Amino acid sequence: MDMPAANADILARRDAIVARLAEALPEDALISDPRQTRAYDCDALSIYSCPPLAVTLPRTTEEVATVLRICSDEGVPVIPRGSGTGLTGGALPTADAVVLGVARMNAVLETDYDNRLIRVQTGRTNLSVTGAVEADGWFYAPDPSSQLACAIAGNIAMNSGGAHCLKYGVTTNNLLGVTFVTMAGEIMEIGGPAMDAAGYDLLGLICGSEGQLGVVTEATLRILPKPEGARPILIAYDSAVTAGACVSDIIRAGVLPVAIEFMDKPIIHLTEAFVGAGYPMDAEALLIVEVEGSKAEIDDQLARIKAIAQRHNPTTLRESASEAQSKAIWAGRKAAFGATGQVADYLCMDGTIPTSALPETLGRMTELASDYGLRVANVFHAGDGNLHPLIMFDANDPEELRKAEALGAEILLLCVEQGGCLTGEHGVGVEKRDLMGRQYGQADLEAQMAMKDVFDPAWLLNPAKVFPLDMRNGRRV
Amino acid sequence: MDMPAANADILARRDAIVARLAEALPEDALISDPRQTRAYDCDALSIYSCPPLAVTLPRTTEEVATVLRICSDEGVPVIPRGSGTGLTGGALPTADAVVLGVARMNAVLETDYDNRLIRVQTGRTNLSVTGAVEADGWFYAPDPSSQLACAIAGNIAMNSGGAHCLKYGVTTNNLLGVTFVTMAGEIMEIGGPAMDAAGYDLLGLICGSEGQLGVVTEATLRILPKPEGARPILIAYDSAVTAGACVSDIIRAGVLPVAIEFMDKPIIHLTEAFVGAGYPMDAEALLIVEVEGSKAEIDDQLARIKAIAQRHNPTTLRESASEAQSKAIWAGRKAAFGATGQVADYLCMDGTIPTSALPETLGRMTELASDYGLRVANVFHAGDGNLHPLIMFDANDPEELRKAEALGAEILLLCVEQGGCLTGEHGVGVEKRDLMGRQYGQADLEAQMAMKDVFDPAWLLNPAKVFPLDMRNGRRV
Missing domain, CATH: 3.30.465.10 (Uridine Diphospho-n-acetylenolpyruvylglucosamine Reductase; domain 3)
Incomplete structure (x- = not known):
């Protein structure tokens, strides 16, 4: 840049x-x-x-x-x-x-x-x-x-x-x-x-x-x-594609949680080592879905979400039954960036995709990371298709920084190709400035x-x- | 113009x-x-x-x-x-x-x-x-x-x-x-x-x-x-100020109905004569509040709205118990413009105000109408402060049209003075073009x-x- x-x-x-x-x-x-x-x-x-x-x-x-x-x-x-x-x-x-x-x-x-x-x-x-x-x-x-x-x-x-x-x-x-x-x-x-x-x-x-x-x-x-109250549910699957399908079905069913957060296997393991939130280590992907409202509203919405989640055969389904359990479910998610920073330098990307493109995008992102020989951990707002891939690299190695930036650019262009956008909430700044010409024409x-x-x-x-x-x-x- | x-x-x-x-x-x-x-x-x-x-x-x-x-x-x-x-x-x-x-x-x-x-x-x-x-x-x-x-x-x-x-x-x-x-x-x-x-x-x-x-x-x-279902409630008061206070309290309490419609006495009488919806003729103001969702959500929200409404001593409070009753409650509101058109030509204004300014604005609008010797009927989206005063006049009398337009302008400027805006949803067009200089400066x-x-x-x-x-x-x- x-x-x-x-x-x-x-x-x-x-x-x-x-x-x-x-x-x-x-x-x-x-x-x-x-x-x-x-x-x-x-x-x-x-x-x-x-x-x-x-x-x-x-x-x-x-x-x-x-x-x-x-x-x-x-x-x-x-x-x-x-x-x-x-x-x-x-x-x-x-x-x-x-x-x-x-x-x-x-x-x-x-x-x-x-x-x-x-x-x-x-x-x-x-x-x-x-x-x-x-x-x-x-x-x-x-x-x-x-x-x-x-x-x-x-x-x-x-x-x-x-x-x-x-x-x-x-x-x-x-x-x-x-x-x-x-x-x-x-x-x-x-x-x-x-x-x-x-x-x-x-x-x-x-x-x-x-x-x-x-x-x-x-x-x-x-x-x-x-709201009177809020309650999260943790849902884990043995495949990221299945987790993506569950997100699509929740959206499609017209339940409107306040949050649908998605964590992939790398980030589950990183955060678990860091804060020990009790996440299932066998999961390929984990969703945290939170609903808000009165007790009646929460019960009603969570029942619908659980029914949808069950249809996809989750490996874990854990509804919070107390304030302490809610905190534990959120603990890993909230520590995700810190946990990643403990083991590596990272670039936090920020692109959006249509929600339905989630499974394919995640698959192709894994391939891209493997091409570059870099690790990518994913934790993001799945409900609105806002991805935050964390690209891990060694900042003391100029060549790794260059590779991380190049991989980041490829991931963002993948988002654009999927019908999405270079940025969901972090903006363009200098980081994505030179990619704007790939999303937009001169006119x-x-x-x-x-x-x-x-x-x-x-x-x-x-x-x-x-x-x-x-x-x-x-x-x- | x-x-x-x-x-x-x-x-x-x-x-x-x-x-x-x-x-x-x-x-x-x-x-x-x-x-x-x-x-x-x-x-x-x-x-x-x-x-x-x-x-x-x-x-x-x-x-x-x-x-x-x-x-x-x-x-x-x-x-x-x-x-x-x-x-x-x-x-x-x-x-x-x-x-x-x-x-x-x-x-x-x-x-x-x-x-x-x-x-x-x-x-x-x-x-x-x-x-x-x-x-x-x-x-x-x-x-x-x-x-x-x-x-x-x-x-x-x-x-x-x-x-x-x-x-x-x-x-x-x-x-x-x-x-x-x-x-x-x-x-x-x-x-x-x-x-x-x-x-x-x-x-x-x-x-x-x-x-x-x-x-x-x-x-x-x-x-x-x-949504799974929807249910309206009709709430009538013996004062427009009280109805305005009830709207404020519903908003303030954080219930979010899909609609809060407000009808004043002139429009209640006009619509009742036109469609016979069974509205209370002794009311000075009438609210139609509709909530949506599952049965549990509807029950929960309507219970909270009823409790707020009761605190202001309504003259009528009628919750729909069937599809037919819901239709009846909405019938007058939906016929309001047609009913007005039956008895007079009218100009439909469209201004917004902060919700809290509702009672004062309605009071001053009545005074303005009286100054001009014209009738104004009010039916509007109270929840978001979007007023639609209907100014009745005789279109065959050029002098009355001029007066109606002048009153319309004064009402919209009253909205601006109250911290609101010349238009909520109808736009500026030619009608409000020359008022834009009263809302905005040259810069x-x-x-x-x-x-x-x-x-x-x-x-x-x-x-x-x-x-x-x-x-x-x-x-x-």
Whole structure:
């Protein structure tokens, strides 16, 4: 993955640019000492990093507008950043860019239960949105694995999902409105507390635009009443194809669990060694299906799911009978990434496929991994066809990294070939930038890039991301 | 409401333009005799009408592209049209424009239960989408009142909703992908069968763009398994404020019915006289709340709803105990528009408000109607705050029409003032075009109009709609 060379003219003006930002911002809102900006050199795709020109940490929408106005005037690229937990390098700086981090903007601005909404500054972490309303019986549904740390700003940028999004939808389905600052420093209010919006749906466009159209400083989010209860069931099969068929049948039958998680044999063994959740070691594939609601609803839905599961002759079928058993069923799933990280470096891929393509895709992925001589473990949101293959490799071996990246690209292109998409919830960032030309033709990319032309004509906002450098038709790389 | 004058140059070239279309299209795909184009002079906002230059009725995406390419080349405006059931004049022609009707494009292209989707040509009517899958136990959720006649094309253009959208969402929540033809005649595939899409969300932008960005010829739609059963409950109160409070409490309690419909006293009396549904005539306001699911789920949810309703001392509380009783409870609601049309001409407004603003908005709307000396009846989707005031007037009295339109505008601005929006599901069209400047500032409209600049630089697609004529900054009016 190539990054464009830093603009020498900007580097030469570094001191003047920093001085201008320093004059306009409170003292603690600017970091320019390279020893102190180091924490902003990369995000969670840490195989790539680069020190930025400077880091700004505004506390208000007005301060965000100030940073953008100055950078716009100086022609300096800006890299918006939430908590830096992104997996595709969406917050990776370039040497000629100013990082704009919203982490200090974490206030709750309004909670409104009558209208089922909360308004927050977007630096607030995902889990602390629920934290602000759970004592009153509410929650915010999208739940990325990184929810303890990730910011709503990043969730909006990447249209993040999570295990429970099968029932509740992803970020775009739970976002009602935003305060949005353009690269020119203009502040816009888009959407709001009421249903729909007259005119074009700019809110839908902004959600998932990876910090390239503007900086979202405040968000109005849909909150939901906490269900009375939830209960998982663990279902294991001696074949991944059978497990895939069971998922299809559950979906087809119109039961709507909150989560259908899929773990393959490699990840079962890795997590079992790590946390000892009591998973069946003879299984080729394991499903965790969770339903929510009143006791009557849970009983009713689980009975239907069990009947479907039984038809496929599971090797294990274990319904939780207590809070402790529920925790045990989820323990391995929740530890899956950590367990993998214990034994190897890994790249976490993120592609989607039509649910019906699950068995074939898993089979071909195993063949691809074997061709490359690499191990792949699979743990993913099966209900909505969102795969997260973990490609294990040795990061100290440049050749293995190269192979892992090449295998990752092949897996994502396999998803596209199956009628799916390069990304479900992690975004394109730099990681998948050069694959976009394999999903989209030039005309499709032109239509998307034209949207960026409108909001950011000089292509200063997060410019090195999303669009292949060689398909930009003269636009800034 | 002013429409721009027809372009004299285009009118002068009429015969040549028609000849060129005739040469490129099958014989029955073009109507140019003004006696035969009359059915296309207006849509369901029939107080405005105008004969178009010609009408084209293509059968394929390629033929749509041909029409658009020719009109683009000739500089002729194009008015896309579904079934013509729209209530805001979105399909109203101008004399210099070619109507492009998709009504003949009504094929089912694919049904896929494993992936819960159906792909159709967009001329297919809303109800016949469900018709294609219901024998197998599935349905398509959005259900506008006009669902027997309205086309998916128009549903996408206006982001249509319906009574059951409280639970299942509106069109944008049930639309997975489209085949889309730009004004230049370029065919694009956007979205598809798998979750999410890499890059910007153009699908979200196109849904609700009122035929101004391109013509949607095919759509991939989410289908859902039919619930086991459904059961309504009728709840009446002696005050609209109390009924509004009951709606708020149901929402707040986190029960999610499929529908919460609200009828005020005027509409109760009108419908009772028309169909004799047995509604309580002493009520000031009546709610119809419907829940769906298994018998256990229905019992559980209705018990919770009844407990909430009882706390507000209803004058009537009637749970359906049979299919016949369910039909009776819905009979008045379904006949509401027809019943109103029996006694007066009416304008059907469509605004949204935060649900909590319901009581105050209803009170102020009554005052406004009284100021204008006009009657207003209210029947609407209360659960999601989508109001549909019916303003009754005498269409043969130009002064009354003027007053009705003025009152309609004041009601919609009241919605905006309450934190809501000019339109919930009917769109802006010509009806609300000149109010857009009251909801949005010039900068907001510029951002929206810039999207149109990208897809349709010459502003040939449905140009007289959506954006106030005096806020276009030099763009075509």
